[in-house]
Amino acid sequence: xxxxxxxxxxxxxxxxxxxxxxxxxxxxxxxxxxxxxxxxxxxxxxxxxxxxxxxxxxxxxxxxxxxxxxxxxxxxxxxxxxxxxxxxxxxxxxxxxxxxxxxxxxxxxxxxxxxxxxxxxxxxxxxxxxxxxxxxxxxxxxxxxxxxxxxxxxxxxxxxxxxxxxxxxxxxxxxxxxxxxxxxxxxxxxxxxxxxxx
Numbered sequence: 001x002x003x004x005x006x007x008x009x010x011x012x013x014x015x016x017x018x019x020x021x022x023x024x025x026x027x028x029x030x031x032x033x034x035x036x037x038x039x040x041x042x043x044x045x046x047x048x049x050x051x052x053x054x055x056x057x058x059x060x061x062x063x064x065x066x067x068x069x070x071x072x073x074x075x076x077x078x079x080x081x082x083x084x085x086x087x088x089x090x091x092x093x094x095x096x097x098x099x100x101x102x103x104x105x106x107x108x109x110x111x112x113x114x115x116x117x118x119x120x121x122x123x124x125x126x127x128x129x130x131x132x133x134x135x136x137x138x139x140x141x142x143x144x145x146x147x148x149x150x151x152x153x154x155x156x157x158x159x160x161x162x163x164x165x166x167x168x169x170x171x172x173x174x175x176x177x178x179x180x181x182x183x184x185x186x187x188x189x190x191x192x193x194x195x196x197x198x
Contacts, residue, residue: 051167054198
């Protein structure tokens with residue numbers, strides 16, 4: 001019975017994290033996607049330089065870039081990785097999960113070209129969403145982008161997330177955990193979003 005409850009709770013946590021990530025990432029599928037990627041995880045230590053999706057080859061590579069978030073978590077089978085499109089999620093292993101010990105991390109990135117007007121429009125739409133706050137993080141300005149933070153609560157779970165939109169794509173990371181406090185702050189998830197950018 002405990003395993004069933006844990007699996008159900010784990011699914012709820014991952015679903016909540018994914019829903020917030022997709023909201024923050026704007027859920028756009030339009031525009032020209034690009035499979036060009038550059039940069040390495042060492043580039044993101046000082047901040048992104050290109051505004052493009054970093055050079056990842058798999059969700060495992062994304063997990064390495066997000067190791068502070070994903071350590072001890074399992075990559076989920078629902079994760080997908082394609083050129084220019086990343087949707088990777090990690091969660092507490094089912095055997096270790098309990099009602100009070102569940103964490104899920106979701107990373108979403110979409111390589112897509114945006115004109116300055118598109119960034120302004122998409123950013124303004126996000127900024128007007130209830131609970132979303134724009135960040136003045138200098139790393140976003142350095143790549144001609146905008147950054148956003150959001151936290152939310154669902155029954156028994158708390159979520160924090162951040163997204164960055166640049167002229168070359170959308171990048172978001174969310175963290176969901178059981179209880180009243182998300183496992184990471186919105187500022188920490190913003191660091192995660194920047195780790196996806198080259």
